Amino acid sequence: xxxxxxxxxxxxxxxxxxxxxxxxxxxxxxxxxxxxxxxxxxxxxxxxxxxxxxxxxxxxxxxxxxxxxxxxxxxxxxxxxxxxxxxxxxxxxxxxx
Amino acid sequence: xxxxxxxxxxxxxxxxxxxxxxxxxxxxxxxxxxxxxxxxxxxxxxxxxxxxxxxxxxxxxxxxxxxxxxxxxxxxxxxxxxxxxxxxxxxxxxxxxxxxxxxxxxxxxxxxxxxxxxxxxxx
Amino acid sequence: xxxxxxxxxxxxxxxxxxxxxxxxxxxxxxxxxxxxxxxxxxxxxxxxxxxxxxxxxxxxxxxxxxxxxxxxxxxxxxxxxxxxxxxxxxxxxxxxxxxxxxxxxxxxxxxxxxxxxxx
Numbered sequence: 001x002x003x004x005x006x007x008x009x010x011x012x013x014x015x016x017x018x019x020x021x022x023x024x025x026x027x028x029x030x031x032x033x034x035x036x037x038x039x040x041x042x043x044x045x046x047x048x049x050x051x052x053x054x055x056x057x058x059x060x061x062x063x064x065x066x067x068x069x070x071x072x073x074x075x076x077x078x079x080x081x082x083x084x085x086x087x088x089x090x091x092x093x094x095x096x097x
Numbered sequence: 098x099x100x101x102x103x104x105x106x107x108x109x110x111x112x113x114x115x116x117x118x119x120x121x122x123x124x125x126x127x128x129x130x131x132x133x134x135x136x137x138x139x140x141x142x143x144x145x146x147x148x149x150x151x152x153x154x155x156x157x158x159x160x161x162x163x164x165x166x167x168x169x170x171x172x173x174x175x176x177x178x179x180x181x182x183x184x185x186x187x188x189x190x191x192x193x194x195x196x197x198x199x200x201x202x203x204x205x206x207x208x209x210x211x212x213x214x215x216x217x218x219x220x
Numbered sequence: 221x222x223x224x225x226x227x228x229x230x231x232x233x234x235x236x237x238x239x240x241x242x243x244x245x246x247x248x249x250x251x252x253x254x255x256x257x258x259x260x261x262x263x264x265x266x267x268x269x270x271x272x273x274x275x276x277x278x279x280x281x282x283x284x285x286x287x288x289x290x291x292x293x294x295x296x297x298x299x300x301x302x303x304x305x306x307x308x309x310x311x312x313x314x315x316x317x318x319x320x321x322x323x324x325x326x327x328x329x330x331x332x333x334x335x336x337x338x339x
Contacts, residue, residue: 001212006236006339017111017143020183021208032235062242081246088247088333089221094217095336097236104329122261125300129321135329216334218226 002091006032009044018096019047024054027087029079031060038064040071048073060084104215105136110145111219114163115155120148121163123220128166131173138177138214139170140207141199145220146184149195167197181207221252224331226324228338230262231280232273237266240337241283248291255331256294257284258324261338264297264307267316281313288315296323 003026007014015037022028028051030037037044038059051057052075061078064070072078079087108127112119130137141149148164155162170178178199185191185201192201202210211217225244229236244254259266271281288295295316297307302318309318328334 001214006239013143020204021142021211023205023208023212026212031239081242082250084243085247085250085252088223088335089252092215092217093333093335094211094214095219095338097219097338102329106328118261122301126260126321126324130325130328133322133325133329135325216328218334218336219338 001026002029002087002093003027004029004031004093004095005034005037006030006095006097008033009037014096015044016047019051022051022055025056027056027058027091029058029060029084029087031063031084033067035059035063035067035069038072038076039069040073045073048076052076058083058087103134103136105138105213106130106216106218107211107214108137108139109217109219110139110141110148111143113144113147114153115158115160119220120145123218124163124166126218126220127170127175128173131170131175134174137175138179138210139175140179140181140202140210141184142181142207143184146180146188146190146195149180149197149199150190151194151196164196170197179207179210221333222255222331223247223252224255224327224334225257226327226334226336226338227257227259227263227266228261228336230265231271233262234339236337236339237263237280238278240335241280241287243335243337244287244293248293254287254291254293256296256323256327257287258327259295259297260301260324262301262305263338264302264305267295267297267313268307268311269313270311285313285315298324 009015114120153164180199231237
């Protein structure tokens with residue numbers, strides 16, 4: 001099950017809600033304003049680090065670029081829209097917003 | 098196989114009623130899908146649990162109330178109604194405060210149910 | 221793979237419509253079939269031809285229309301949601317249509333994936 005998150009964790013609890021329901025191994029993809037979660041050195045860095053121990057984490061590169069986010073947490077993989085499609089090929093989708 | 102074309106479809110209600118239309122239009126979608134004999138379930142997470150709260154009276158806000166429609170879901174064979182325990186407790190609510198019988202689940206149980214689904218739609 | 225898309229937000233206000241479009245394009249480029257884009261909630265306003273954004277901005281309705289015509293993607297607005305929001309056959313952009321929630325159920329059943337975009 002692929003979980004996508006499109007909300008900034010700073011203004012919305014979607015990220016924290018979603019990760020309560022994650023099963024180990026389920027990939028997480030941050031898109032749109034969701035990508036602010038993976039910028040290095042923010043208050044969610046330790047949470048991202050914890051999620052990375054059990055789940056692969058991705059962020060949509062065009063959304064990172066659009067927001068000027070160059071530094072992302074170690075272990076988070078950036079993907080383009082085709083990479084997003086690739087994740088959907090492998091998993092059913094649970095879009096959190 | 099008889100079940101081959103039956104999909105597991107989960108609706109996740111996460112908004113409070115009235116403030117936005119998401120819950121109401123979500124309910125409309127659930128009622129239509131119920132006629133298609135798929136394996137439907139409905140999960141209430143976060144403010145979604147407020148949709149089930151007893152004692153809602155919308156007469157003063159000019160919006161049609163719909164909490165009673167949740168009671169009708171049983172008649173449409175939508176029997177799998179789940180509520181996230183943490184969401185209920187955070188809001189100081191118990192099952193007694195809800196208009197319908199639900200199964201209260203731990204997050205991990207809901208997570209496992211989600212993983213079984215073919216389709217998940219958040220409202 | 222056959223993919224259905226459910227789009228639950230209107231154009232411009234949210235990025236959902238843009239992400240859904242980019243996702244659909246990428247899926248088609250990778251050789252998948254995008255069967256339909258079903259519009260729900262404010263999403264139904266994606267297909268009004270009355271929208272007229274500044275010339276240097278994308279025209280979201282036209283973009284859906286072109287996707288439909290080039291790649292045979294059905295662009296379908298929910299009838300109940302459309303009626304609430306003043307969307308009727310008269311204002312639909314070419315290549316889009318109004319249909320019922322039963323069609324969404326069919327889309328969910330007949331596709332390998334249903335991917336939702338919203339806010």
